[in-house]
Amino acid sequence: MLLLVGVFFATSSQIEMGMRNFIDEELMVAVSSSKLYVRMRGNPEGDLIVNLHGGPGGYSGIDIKLMGPKLEDQFLIAYLDQRGCGKSPACTDKSLLTFKQYLEDLDFVIDSLRNRYKKDQVNLMGTSWGGMYGFLYLLEGSKKVNAFACIDGKVNSYYQNTFLLNYQSEKISELLNGNISSDKRTELEKIAAELERIKQSPSASFYKDVNWMLHEVSPKLGFNAYFADTSNIISLDDVLQDTALLNLMRYTKDEFMEIGKKAEFVNQAFLDGPEYNDINIEKDLSSINVPTAVIQGEFDYVVGTGHAILIYNALIGLLNDKKELHILPDTGHCPAIESPDVLANILVHFFKEHSS
Template sequence: MKNFAFFLVTNLLFASVCHSTNNTKQSIDEELRIPVPSSELYVRIRGNADGALIVNLHGGPGGYSGIDIHLMGPGLEDRFLVAYLDQRGCGKSKDCNETTMLTVEQYVQDLDIVIDALLNQFNKEAVNLIGTSWGGMYGFLYLLHDQSKVNAFACVDGKVNSHYQNHSLIDYELNLIAKLLEDELSADRRNELQEIRGELSRIQDSDFEQFHTDVNRMKHEFPSKLGFNAYFADTSKIISLNDVLRDSALMALMNYTEKEYLQVGKKAEIVNEAFRNTPSYNNMNIEEELKKISVPVAVIQGEKDFVVGIDHARLIYNALKNLKEYEKELHILPHTGHCPAIENPEQLSTILFNFFEKRSL
């Protein structure tokens, strides 16, 4: 995320502007392509044109923003103007097969360009940020780069300390294996658990350099064999690829064809592997630097979020040492995992709405 001189003209691909029954409010829905170094990024702008501007940072690295229009848009767009950004190489943004451009530094630079473009086009003085999962760290990294353009930030199940995140999940799984091995088990089941324990110990002692395969095993393969889900407290709420493809209204809302949507996962894999096989990303820890943050922050996390570690939100909240108590909020959502927009959308929506409403007055 580097610095790139702004004076790049955004290329407006689609814009529909409609007036609601309330004549004082103008609702807009626009798609932008914003040039960044060696690429261009897709941004969907929806909501109240007169409202405070919120930039949504999806998770990953390698996620996409389209689903957030469905999950978080209904609670925000009536009052705020929300910009759903697809990060470099993700979603509807241009493909990126050049891994040297898939770096934390480049992503910070990209976001700076996007924010400048949006502030200029919509005549706003500052933006608000929502960052989910990786987007939570992304938002903090941007704030450490430049806080002057940001009014407030909501970090949803984000992380700031990769070592805490990685070891928290490994420790949980090792403790779970120890308890399971106390029971009477078949020889095959005992061997399976011991093999997983050996792999977790190997990962635990590694330097997390080539981490793409290992982290996927930790978050997906091992939990399924140990009887829990790292992402969801309620697995019945998981939204699958086929669920999305079969939902014609959702596909239309996101403005995806089936062919386009099937490319999202392929692009995500390229981006995620590039980041996850970068030692500096896997070992990133900005916890101590959070004392530099001076803009209001809401820290939100599901109580059953094993992906970032169940106490990561409290770690972040306590690290925001220069914020007064009325400038920061901590929300732990009950019976919720790593995806509160799916598992607990009403409570998340209320928290976000109230936080940004209060900060926009």
Template sequence: MRTLIQVLACLVLFVLGSCEKESFYDGDHFFIKNAGAEMPVFVKGNIESGVFILFLHGGPGGSASLPSFMPVSKELEEDYAFVYWDQRGSGLSQGNPDQATFTVDQFLEDLDLVVESIKLRHNSPRIVFYGISWGGALGSAYLSTGNYQEKVAGFICMDSGHNLLEGIPKSVVFVKEYAQKQINAGIDVGYWTEAYNWCASAHDMTIKENYFKYDAYLTNTNAYRKDPNQEVQGPEVGALGAMNSYLSLSIFFNGGYLRPNFNVLALNLSPQMAKIKIPSMVIWGRHDGVNTIEMGFDAFNSIGGPDFTDKEMVILENSAHEGYMEEQPLFVSSFRRFVNRL
């Protein structure tokens, strides 16, 4: 009898798990295989809308799979289809891509395969790029290369790392000024004095070792959240959801291999972004310490050049790098307004 109860309990758990699993898997899921990488693509949301938002995640080495569980994503999926693609060496990507494939050109080739696959699988819908941080840089590079932009209806560029050559030194200044405020407030004076002195030494930020040193200080500032204590809505997936969804522990480890082997520290796409002639919206957190507001104005001014008018800039006045969480209502309304006019 006890054995029978155990078997029935296992069956109940299996059925419940299977039912919950289905809700995570609604949509179109496939892999892009290219140059040693096997990259998952998850299409969710309002596929019937004919508008597909291709999300370009940050990093390099971030993830699109985890943001697909964000409340802001679910809200926007009511209106549009969202395409979540984990780039090579990132998120839930598989395969064994060689370090030699970690180049901007290779990422552009991968991205174009995603675009073409969406067009083939879904009857050539309108595709809108939505790139955050490194994703904004990747979108900028794609749209300013050849005739690629003819395949895309619009571009949302958020807190972009499109010009790290000029942008990272500005972020170093942000860290230095933050360190000074901590010293003045008597907070962890030893650590922040060390940070201040290092940032004041004008290191060459195109050298990876210097970048990672600065980045360690940066993560201890409020560069990502203006108010780190603000309650925000994170990914809506708990332990049971993670077990029954497509998430796995690899989401936390893949980027650790990509980041030190993909050097984009001298990247400067600003000059070539004048080639972008599709409707664009630049969204930036006023207090972003990763890619500072100066780089937001640089992105806006660079897209299409000085005479291009089909572009707009939205500044999130109470946000840092993660404005999609810090000021979600304004972000969502700006997003919808832009996409709906395309």
């Protein structure tokens, strides 16, 4: 990967919090054929943590509210918007939406932040796709990362995809054995047939199928793939009506509406290709020598409820005092929303324990 230091375009503010400085800066880091938005918040004297949002196609802004409050007092957090995402410029060239490009981007950002804030190493925390992104970066052999927290991440796409397909098929069998209406039976039989088609199909074009499974099929089978408690869902309207949240993220309503279009393009670019759908780095994790915390919600049906255990067991190059496994009860795929205090306490303890 390239090791050049990116160019910054920044606006910043600095306020006193107690006896130390609290920084809040917006940066644009120059990368190949684009630039990436990074929001820097927290204690500049603390260890630097680069936040890798989910997706592919997510954004980092809401993590300032969800993950920031208990972390920013002690750490300097870099909320990165990945290529084509959030406040970073849109990317309409699918040839640039690849693992190779994203890893080069992350290396640019890490070098730039290390140089700007005088840090020898950084820490990483990645959620969902960000968890895999972090592991992919570690497998490049970089010595720039001190510790990594994987939150509801994946490393084995086959496990992820077959878990949801099999779980939904089992739920349909249970419902068909019960007392249901003829219309419901017909609907479930059609869904079962479609799931069988997907099982037999190549995964090169999975965007439409996986979104149908996650967002349409799961509710019809009586569960939510993302949340253990659906009352915790933060909807688009919730964000648009929360002026304080928009101000915290530094979005206007119109700007926030735009990120959905960008997210869809990026997500489809990855999910309609075998690079993302067929990846399995489970065995490669044996070479990881960076302290790692593996965290997952008990009811995470997006990557599969056993994925964290699979990852933890694959980290055979780490002694037990260098790796942690946390299964969060009554929590789905989004612990920052459903169990923010529990998650924050784990992260603070882990990164303090393995401070650089």
